[in-house]
Amino acid sequence: MTIENDKLNQSEKILLAAFKCLSSRGYANVSMRDIADEAGVVLSQLTYYFKNKEGLFKEVVKMMTNKYLQEIEESLKREKTPKGRILSLTKYFKKLLNHNPELFKLLYDFTGLALWSPAFSKLLRELFKELSNMIEKYIINNLQIKEIKGYSPKALSKLILGAVLGTAIQEILDNGDNPGETLNAVGILFE
Template sequence: MEEKTQAQKILDAAYNCISSKGYANVSLREIADEAGVVLSQLNYYFGNKEGLFAEVIKIMINKYMKEIVKALRKGESAKEKLLSIINFFREMLKNNPELFRMLYDLTGLSIWSTSFNDLLKELFNGISELIEENILSKTTLNGSLKGYSSKSIARMILGAMFGTAIPDSIGT
């Protein structure tokens, strides 16, 4: 029980530090200090910095997936579900900018790390699948979208979702 408590303290501290300061501005010493543990415990529980940050990414993925599923449950029609997920991204940027910043920060980091890249692919693939299952499966594609697969359209919608999180100064 003690090990899980210490590991969870470290994860919570790492999540808080990275989401507030960014990956590049956080040292393992800062994380250990915030967790109230000695620096060597970070390596003991997570192996190295990459192992710790991979666990933080898993926490972030879990948060995103839970919130997106919750948003998709709000609507009945495909249009309502789409509006709900757009509102989720807007509200997240407004009420939880740390989570949004963390996603962008760790996405940039994934360019340099294969393990981070794989984890973020998991997140983006999971969100795309949710869009495909909950929105596109209830919609008949016609017009200029008719020639595209629902998977391609889901990825396009996901890409646009990050754009919808831009503040309303651009409009709705």
């Protein structure tokens, strides 16, 4: 039992070190050696726990995905109206932009990687599907109309997700000029 706890703690330590390295420097600028150094372990321990670089990075994506999904769902549940929920969603992303832009950068880094890697593509598709499903469940389905100008709730939820994520990357690239201000405009969709 102690060995399993030590193993779990060691693998968690490596995962957190990988997350820290990747979110601060980006995928292309991080080596397995960097992660091992950050975790304070020997390089062979990374392959012991995660087999290879892809295995480790897939686990980082899973960790990040779980964090996003849990926090976003909590944010959506706090409000009762569709407009309140969309404002809560944009508030969540604004907070993330202001206090943890590295998490967004990591999401975009992995999204770019997903364009070329089937393993990462599957993970990111699942994340975006879950996010748009949440938007559909908590926002669109509560509008009490099933379609807006012929578009399905699923299409509308993807539109909202795309608008929020696309706006967020523009905010990051604008180097923090009025961070989150543009995200407020998403709320006009519900006025």
